[in-house]
Amino acid sequence: MTMTHNGLLRSFKKRSCYTIEFLYENGLAEGKWTTQADALNALGVSQAELSLALKLAELPDGLIELFEKPAEITPYSVRVMREVIARDGLEIVGQRIGEHVAAGNKFPTRAVLAMVKGQVFASKQSLRWSRESENRILKSTLDLPRNISHRYHLGVAKGEWTSYSGCSRALNISRKNIRDAVYIKALWHSLPVLFAETELTFAVGRKLLALDKDWGRQVLLQRAQSIYLKMKGMGATAETVLREFNNENVRPSDLSRVRIRRGRGTKRLIIECNHADFLFQYRRELEFAIRSALKKITVTSEGIEINRLLSNHLCFKTAAPRFSAT
């Protein structure tokens, strides 16, 4: 009989509180033992484990129901939960799990323990909007950091996984991409909105992460704030913003040599300037500005006057349309 019990318990991957309790109570009823100590050998568990297994029933209502597989709750899990309750108090733990108990949600062991310990943070928010958007996320491309991050947090909230690794296995996305996506998304939220979120690709996001790592969050935030103030409402692209972070953008004051002269024949004007390549990106805006400037000029104006107005326009309104004049 002893061997049977031993074999029974050993055959479980993890030692189950319910099994231990059942066998112990059974043995008591049958008179096989009268104390916990006498039962240890037969049950094949330590006295500490037996003690904790029997404490399972004392856990607050609803907690056990959170487990996907209550039959697999181990004495160690009971210990963790008891310790957290003793440390943080029943009320706090109740707040952490209440929402899910009420909703009748089920989670794997790790997820329940993480929740009891108060480690499930951002994930709760994902659950809130999960209903209407889960399918959309799954069906739409997962390749933007925003989507992957949402999916990750959603999975944590629903107990599908508790780690990047678990998520990686489930979604067949590399662990690194998941981690980066979560980091990128978190970083994005801590910064002012500098460009459209649809432009927040992995490439862009990783560059931001690199800056965050190099400079530290505080410096990055300061730079972001000043860029935000400078470029607010200009619809800057992610590329421009990154250039701005790296001080690679040309400023109006850098365009010190802007000169317009006649080209060959009667149909060419040549714009001379430093940073010609940079300015060339804005040729459409330049053309537009020239046309609108011409409209304001009377036909009878002097050629010199035209030249002056044009160059004023180029310098301050067109040449660097994405920056405010400083």
Place this chain on the structure above:
DNA sequence: AGCGTGAGCGCGTATTCAAA
């Protein structure tokens, strides 16, 4: 050069054993 990937490292957590 930039990007993604995988191996190895260090750390925190889970588990077990032992003593108070």
Place this chain on the structure above:
DNA sequence: TTTGAATACGCGCTCACGCT
């Protein structure tokens, strides 16, 4: 029964490597 400590294990992180 609780608490402390040792050990096992899994995870995230970094870095080097190879590919595009």
